[in-house]
């Protein structure tokens with residue numbers, strides 16, 4: 001079997017393509033939309049965003065949603081989704097994901113560990129193998145959306161997921177940033193990664209963007225953007241800024257307790273931004289329908 005990263009690998013290896021790529025394409029042909037969630041740095045709120053995007057999409061009960069956690073060494077999705085201690089089961093048609101609701105399925109390596117404190121100390125090829133299994137051997141069924149939460153940066157997991165999904169249509173990536181320049185620097189690298197591997201960018205979300213006081217509703221800049229924040233970066237790079245999610249301690253509490261912040265505090269400024277972002281994702285789809293034959297310079301979609 002060829003290395004899944006061969007096309008992107010600096011070694012220039014030219015082995016035969018991994019047959020799993022075609023199998024994954026076949027398996028995911030019943031998944032209408034695939035969205036990757038990326039970030040330059042760790043701890044900027046990528047898993048939190050992925051979980052809330054999944055919850056927000058699943059609030060339409062006519063849609064089937066799945067959330068896949070490919071953060072092999074630091075899986076936090078089981079905790080955020082309130083599924084810690086759950087196990088996956090093997091059925092005739094593959095691994096069964098764990099269900100939060102009838103229309104919201106989750107898969108993570110966390111479900112395969114005997115304790116949430118177990119460390120996964122694996123090199124690239126073993127991580128690649130796990131990601132391959134998640135995409136090919138999970139019984140995803142028919143899905144409207146598959147949201148993939150990735151680890152921070154541009155590492156083995158990112159190369160693998162892009163390569164394994166190369167025989168199927170991927171809508172693109174949502175990139176999570178915070179306002180500080182140190183975070184945006186890494187986000188620019190992430191954007192270059194997407195351009196290099198021809199992964200369309202749906203847009204950028206600025207998380208931890210100000211703090212709206214729950215008492216007086218004043219907004220304070222906890223991390224003041226010294227270089228214009230994600231807004232300026234998006235304007236410079238001609239990328240859509242999907243929204244600015246403020247810091248809200250209730251988000252961290254809901255995530256720690258495994259509950260959806262959107263149903264706990266639906267009228268909060270942060271929940272409203274999440275909802276708007278989900279709607280902007282629909283706008284993104286409409287944009288594509290209007291010019292499916294061209295290369296879209298806004299979202300980089302290319303037929």
Ligand SMILES: Nc1ncnc2c1ncn2[C@@H]1O[C@H](COP(=O)(O)OP(=O)(O)OP(=O)(O)O)[C@@H](O)[C@H]1O
Nearest residue numbers: 042043044045046047048208246247248251252255
């Ligand atoms: N807008 C927000 N307001 C308050 N807390 C937040 C917000 N966004 C995320 N958090 C909290 O910040 C912490 C880090 O978030 P999260 O685990 O989603 O980051 P991450 O980017 O996925 O990190 P990593 O990829 O390194 O695991 C969590 O405790 C989460 O609850």
Ligand code: SF4
Nearest residue numbers: 213214215216217218
């Ligand atoms: S903004 Fe600060 S000072 Fe004003 S109510 Fe909130 S916490 Fe108190």
